Amino acid sequence: MNLYIGSGDVKSLLMGKETKGYQDLFRKFVSDTAPYYNALASPIDALRTGAILEEKYILTLSDDYYPQVKSHSKEMDVFSSSLDFAKINGGNIVDFDELKTIWFTDFVELIQPMQVLSEEDLQVKIQKDFKTYYNQIQEQLYTTGLQSCNLVFLAVMSYEDDVNYLREIKENEVIKFRIHRNQSAIDKIKDAGQIFQTIKNNFKWAH
Secondary structure (H helix, E strand, O other), rough: OOOOOEHHHHHOOOOOOOHHHHHHHHHHOOOOOOOOOOHHHHOOOHHHHHHHHHHHHHHHOOOOHHHHHHOOOOOOOOOOEEEEEEEEEEOOOEEEEEEEEEEHHHHHHHHHHHHHOHHHHHHHHHHHHOOOHHHHHHHHHHHHHEEEEEEEEEOOOOOHHHHHHHHOHHHHEEEEEEEEEHHHHHHHHHHHHHHHHEEEEEEHOOO
């Protein structure tokens, strides 16, 4: 049995028990087959492009950043996270970047204007307009115990694989926003996850 809730599952977790998304999550949670994702081989252009650009983005970071680092909550071990790019110091996660790719015109129209917002207004806008990303990050902050991290938007210029593999990411094609820990949002995630934690506690032998 899988018996974990990943950061990518938070949207489904918060949908409510009557929704298809929540029910699909529950079935995956108790499934004997571990999910396997290979975005680089995806027939969906956006997913494949995102995976390729992740490989290009890490080249812009310092050597103490590592891709796809796993983090598990010590308080509720049903929660786990896969961090896009985690900064490691002394064997500990001290920061991380959550990368989101977005088509260039949306990058210009939606993301760039947010740079002039005050810190408070920025947090409110991201929580409202990018709710799925925001809640995903709150789960990641919960599992890591960190107080903040970067939500990174990278402009997509093409969905052609050959173009993206050769791309060199420029500074003005990336915008980072610092997202702060929101205990109220985390508490909602924890409350929704309690039933899954109870199941896990009663089926420890299934690991």
